[in-house]
Amino acid sequence: xxxxxTYDDDVSSLAVDGNTDGSYxxxxxxxxxxxxxxxxxxxxxxxxxVFKVVVYIRKYSVPDRINGAMxxxxxxxCDTIEYKQEQSxxxxxxxxxxxxAGTIKLPNNYL
Numbered sequence: 410x411x412x413x414x415t416y417d418d419d420v421s422s423l424a425v426d427g428n429t430d431g432s433y434x435x436x437x438x439x440x441x442x443x444x445x446x447x448x449x450x451x452x453x454x455x456x457x458x459v460f461k462v463v464v465y466i467r468k469y470s471v472p473d474r475i476n477g478a479m480x481x482x483x484x485x486x487c488d489t490i491e492y493k494q495e496q497s498x499x500x501x502x503x504x505x506x507x508x509x510a511g512t513i514k515l516p517n518n519y520l
Contacts, residue, residue, distance in 0.1 A: 412449040414442040416519065421449055431468035431497050438467050440519060447520035450512040462487060462501045462511055472497065474518050483509030 410421035419433075419440030428437040441447040459482045466475045476492035480501045487503040513520065 410439075410449070410451050412439060412441050412520070413447045414444060416440040416442050424449060425451060429465040431465060431472075433467050433470050443517075443519050446514060446516050447518065448512055448514045449520055450510050452510045453508075456508045459507050459511065460503055460505075462503065464490065464499045464501065464513065466497050466499070468497045471519075474520070475499070475515070477518075478513050478515040478520065481512040481514070482507040 410425055412421040415421070417440065419438060421439050423436060424439040426437075428435070430437045432438075433440075439449060441449070462480050462482065464475070464478075464480070466472050473492045475490050478490045480487045480490065482503055485503070485507050488501045490499050490501070
């Protein structure tokens with residue numbers, strides 16, 4: 410995994426460690442600096458078919474920062490996350506099989 414920058418010790422691998430509790434203080438969230446275009450990416454070690462991307466967001470502190478995040482698999486755009494209050498899991502359908510890295514991009518905010 411990689412991300413555009415790192416805030417404190419909140420490295421990209423925290424996003425895929427299996428801890429989905431959504432508590433920032435519980436080391437279950439990665440975090441970037443506030444930059445022009447933030448991104449987080451997972452590179453697959455071989456080709457996989459990806460039909461869906463599931464994003465678990467922070468539950469307790471500024472969860473609305475995810476609003477407007479764009480989800481890609483490879484170079485293909487899948488969808489944009491629209492934040493809904495009280496929703497902490499977002500399932501993004503890619504509508505077709507894609508291969509490559511999975512990337513989430515968010516302009517002008519922390520990710």
